[in-house]
Amino acid sequence: MPKALVAGNAGFIGTHFTGYLLRLGWEVVGVDNFSTGKRENVRIYAGEKNFTFYEMDITEEVPKDDYDYIINLASPASPKKYLSLPVDTMLVNSIGVKNLLDLAKEVGAVFLLASTSEVYGDPLVHPQTEDYWGNVNPVGPRSVYDEGKRFAEAITMAYHRYDGLPVRIARIFNTYGPYMDVADGRIIPNFAYQALTGRPLTIYGDGSQTRSFCYVSDMVEGLFRLLTYEGLDGEVVNLGNPDERTVLEVAKLVVKIYGVPENFTFLPLPQDDPKRRRPDITKAKRLLGWEPKVPFEEGLRMTLEWYREVVDAGKRTV
Template sequence: MSLRIYLFFKFYDKGGYCIDYGVGMSRILVTGGAGFLGSHLCERLLEVGHEVCCTDNFYTGTRRNISHLLSNPYFDLIRHDVQLPLHLEIDEIYNLACPASPIHYQLNPIQTLKTNINGAINMLGLAKCNKAKIVQASSSEVYGDPEVHPQPESYWGKVNPACIRSCYIEGKRCAETLFFSYYHQHGLQIKIARIFNTYGPRMHPNDGRVISNFIVQALKGDDITIYGVGEQTRSFCYVDDLIEGLIGLMGTPAGITGPVNLGSPCEISIGQLAERILALTGSSSKLVYLPLPQDDPQQRQPEISRARALLNWQPKVMLNNGLRKTINYFEHLLSKGGDGNV
């Protein structure tokens, strides 16, 4: 049985509101903890008084993302691939390990499938041994190219299992199935978050995702590449909001498994996003239109009534405010010659 120390903390949330935490210091594992989302999650968990173990194989995560945490005595970093078993004493697990951008997950599709499937099996096994709660970072990709808009959790999706994106899509779908199998067969305390497009500081500058692409291109004065005619829509959630949603989901009672959509319900076209980033950066970059990739979804917008009801959660950061913070991050990164390497 793991030792749990009970402490009382007073913190201020992102909006400056005082919060009292009468919490136990839990030992929490974050897989993929040196990645974009993982590093923000590790940081936030430490802020609210937990002990954090971060694992990453540094395929897409970088040491730069968690360098400011290394001196914290309650933070441990383990270089580890979730495809391999891991033995730790742990209270909670956030399973975030998987490349999330098409450029990275399509580079080695078999590896992507193994990370999703074998990683889920190994982390579920670890949770079972420790009787720990576990959150799976699933994805809006499980909905494929949806015929229902916006997408509720009850929608089963429209997915092509043979397209170039299917290594990620089907990997995430299979991971969800594994999580529910462990729930039904072993009574494991699982939580599934379906994460929609998220952005913010520490995004990889070369990950091919639309916001990082547009901002880096605009800051460099390069052409801004839009696939298709720019009418496809997305909904963008700032990273701080997303992290609060994940932590809120972990804190729900045992019977609440999800899936729960986490993302912004505010929809914007890719063309409008490009124009907005041009305006915020003051860039003179030109818009260039390229062929639309195979099976690129035309619409992505979460229906978040379940998150509102179960977690009392919805995004707070407006798109322009989040974009400014993200632009500032990339300006600083590029000024130091940052190229996204580990």
Template sequence: MHRKRILVTGGAGFLGSHLCDRLIAAGNEVICLDNFFTGSRDNIRHLLSHDLFDVVRHDVTQPIHLEVDEIYNLACPASPVHYQRDPVQTTKTSVHGAINVLDLARRLHVRVLQASTSEVYGDPEVHPQPESYWGKVNPTGFRSCYDEGKRCAETLFFDYNRQYQLEIKVARIFNTYGPRMQPDDGRVVSNFIVQALSGSPITIYGDGSQTRSFCYVSDLIDGLIRLMNTPEDVTGPINLGNPGEFTMLQLAELVVELTDSRSPIEFRPLPEDDPRQRQPEIERARTALGWAPSVALRDGLVETVSYFRSLLAQR
């Protein structure tokens, strides 16, 4: 059987590192490309000595010169804390990065998958969100560098598909959590767990009634790989996320229970353009990929709490 040589941009990140693990476990050769702006060598340290794994330190905003059989484009800061730190670079990573990845795929005549996001739906007026919904996004706000950057990247992928017949796959990723999240990334799951384990107040923005849907990382990676291996005419976009919907208050209370924490819950003002609801419609994933998440929130949180407990103990 032919061993694929697969490029994973953003391969040292939370999702990217888990994807590298799975691809190598399946017998593929993997090149992890990362500039380590938010990625971490700790996430891939266990792979550094593996014969099937290579690391290339590189920024996707610059042209890429590699020979590969398949490309997963996961390069981009994905939490508000990180992508708002350098919003111009965030937009460049989404747009210039997409162009460079697509040009590489076009030169090599290989299939390429774009890790898009549920943020393309903005603060949705349709609930749950199907792929046919075009979204409600502020083009000039603090979150726009990420939201609009990812929307433009989707446009580029479909234009390359139509104009150059490039084989593309587009996944819209909803909230994902699990081991290797960064403790300071500002995402709600890592925030709540770190606050609970350290005895700090658990901060909820808004009144706690806004909802999210949380997908465990192993389920998400399975969805990405299934999408990559669909027939050529399955381009997406396809939602990948867990349709189970929870309020922020429910999540906070569950984290307190699982950590046996005495942290109080504090309410703070809701940030600008923060979506009130977020829940994926996943019928397209069920039909085209035979995929649905299998890890319950409680079970995934147990694993994630264990990871953060160990991480904080080391520090």
């Protein structure tokens, strides 16, 4: 069975991705520094014979072994987290990525980078295709993440072009589901926590800005196909759900599912907040035969149920 290194395995997507590989019988080595991930997430797999974990900061060291695949999910991902860890975010996406690329080169592993739709910035093209170069403010507050990920993509392609390293890049659009930290700061955990604790739901702007949300099981399946399908070296692929919703619509659905009264607070939009966000997934459909399957209302119900359990159990975070 293949052996994989999953960097950032204690995070939201990493928890699901690790479980997916272990269920297939893969040997998984996880590495995480818990900057935004959770020890509880690592404990889920602690007893599994095919799972090993190293607490390490990948900007400093990486666990060496003869991996077949290296998957890099390590990076603060929510604006709240990366704005509070600005330099760490830039370093994990530069030095951290370089350390993993060097390891992939040394052991001949396929390398998958989790990039982001944020490389498109506040897009002037809608929906976003992979050949759109983006509209990013290089000195704005969000640039620590956006430019960090753009650098991560550039260095990944440099190892591919100049060293022939088999690399694949996933541009991940908003993903949601269980195990996304309740204190993560992104829309769905925020709304869930506020609704469950009787607070008003915070909406930035008038709520007409759009997002498209992909349920995590769909994302994991897309990432796995991009990692393992033949003939995809050097490919950059959008992964996300094109089902576009306004933020206000999401808030209304959350209060409806929880059966609580509509109570919204409107605050100014943060600087450089994208107004529209929707992936064009034509390429993912063509190369991977992949498209999201879980309807938004269904994924949202499963996710809100999980947040209810977390909050009822008195845990602010999991």
